[in-house]
Each structure stands twice: as C-alpha cells, then as structure tokens.
C-alpha cells in the first residue's frame with residue numbers, strides 16, 4: 001500500500017467564474033448583472049448612470065422573507081393573546 005493517491009495532489013482550486021448576481025437598477029429598474037465579487041461594492045448603471053451598491057444574492061431574500069414571516073406570526077399571536085385576555089375580563 002505504497003501507491004501514491006492522485007487525489008492528494010496539491011491542485012489549484014478553480015473559483016467559479018459564473019457566479020453572478022442578478023438585480024435591477026434601484027433608480028430606473030434596468031436589469032443588471034454583476035460578478036459575485038462586486039457585492040456590497042459601488043457600481044454604475046449603464047442606462048441612467050446612477051451609482052449604487054451591488055445587492056447581495058437572492059439567498060438574502062429567503063432570509064428576509066423568513067424574518068418578515070416570523071414577525072407577522074409573532075404579531076398575530078400577540079394580537080390573538082391580547083384579544084383573548086381582554087375577553088376574559
């Protein structure tokens with residue numbers, strides 16, 4: 001068992017070049033694309049020339065939706081508890 005395992009070779013890690021962020025210009029709504037490395041950095045819209053920061057990828061929207069849904073559920077539960085408590089008096 002002295003054979004060299006080819007998987008152990010120290011190969012360079014290829015970074016995914018196709019990672020892009022799809023979003024719309026915050027001013028004119030023009031659909032834009034920026035590489036992942038541009039997230040949270042300044043970019044300029046080629047249509048209207050406005051300067052903005054590139055938003056984080058769509059995974060952030062899932063988190064935002066989860067937070068909003070949690071807040072809505074908590075608010076609904078609080079309102080229900082409030083109504084029940086007032087009726088009990």
Ligand SMILES: [Zn+2]
Nearest residue numbers: 025028045048
């Ligand atoms: Zn624009």
